Amino acid sequence: xxxxxxxxxxxxxxxxxxxxxxxxxxxxxxxxxxxxxxxxxxxxxxxxxxxxxxxxxxxxxxxxxxxxxxxxxxxxxxxxxxxxxxxxxxxxxxxxxxxxxxxxxxxxxxxxxxxx
Amino acid sequence: xxxxxxxxxxxxxxxxxxxxxxxxxxxxxxxxxxxxxxxxxxxxxxxxxxxxxxxxxxxxxxxxxxxxxxxxxxxxxxxxxxxxxxxxxxxxxxxxxxxxxxxxxxxxx
Numbered sequence: 700x701x702x703x704x705x706x707x708x709x710x711x712x713x714x715x716x717x718x719x720x721x722x723x724x725x726x727x728x729x730x731x732x733x734x735x736x737x738x739x740x741x742x743x744x745x746x747x748x749x750x751x752x753x754x755x756x757x758x759x760x761x762x763x764x765x766x767x768x769x770x771x772x773x774x775x776x777x778x779x780x781x782x783x784x785x786x787x788x789x790x791x792x793x794x795x796x797x798x799x800x801x802x803x804x805x806x807x808x809x810x811x812x813x814x815x
Numbered sequence: 816x817x818x819x820x821x822x823x824x825x826x827x828x829x830x831x832x833x834x835x836x837x838x839x840x841x842x843x844x845x846x847x848x849x850x851x852x853x854x855x856x857x858x859x860x861x862x863x864x865x866x867x868x869x870x871x872x873x874x875x876x877x878x879x880x881x882x883x884x885x886x887x888x889x890x891x892x893x894x895x896x897x898x899x900x901x902x903x904x905x906x907x908x909x910x911x912x913x914x915x916x917x918x919x920x921x922x923x924x
Binding site for chain 1: 910
């Protein structure tokens with residue numbers, strides 16, 4: 700089945716120690732998103748890639764970076780995690796064509812990040 | 816800025832009861848999605864509504880998009896414990912989803 704895969708499902712890191720979360724997809728979607736979600740709240744968009752074009756949200760801290768080496772993979776790098784960065788991180792994909800977007804997004808299972 | 820007001824925020828009911836969750840906005844959305852999220856998992860897309868006045872049914876779940884495409888509702892008939900979860904409405908536009916605050920539904924056996 701076509702799907703969005705996130706690894707690891709659970710990640711524990713220490714305060715200030717860089718961490719990388721990964722996302723892969725078999726949907727062949729050209730748009731990939733990273734969201735942060737805290738306890739029973741709505742997901743908060745951090746940034747997204749439209750093909751290779753990176754689109755950052757204005758309120759996303761510089762501490763969060765992303766890489767997309769190819770269509771299938773996308774990485775979220777947290778350079779110096781703080782206690783406030785403990786959250787569920789969700790990857791999502793959607794289709795885009797000619798600069799326009801299809802609004803349906805398909806989410807992965809998430810990575811739960813704990814910062815000690 | 817587009818906002819979606821989702822209500823109620825919490826809903827605790829007994830198995831077999833009916834319920835409705837509302838999602839309202841002052842903005843027009845080109846489409847609206849409903850997601851269900853279980854603890855520790857990502858949101859799962861339940862339905863997308865696109866046309867004003869559209870009604871879609873998914874087993875015991877009925878979704879409606881307002882005529883003006885500014886609001887939507889989710890009605891669950893004869894709720895079951897397996898319906899427990901976080902329900903999110905999300906309005907689509909220009910590649911971004913505007914999420915409602917979510918409704919935490921608990922269905923007790």
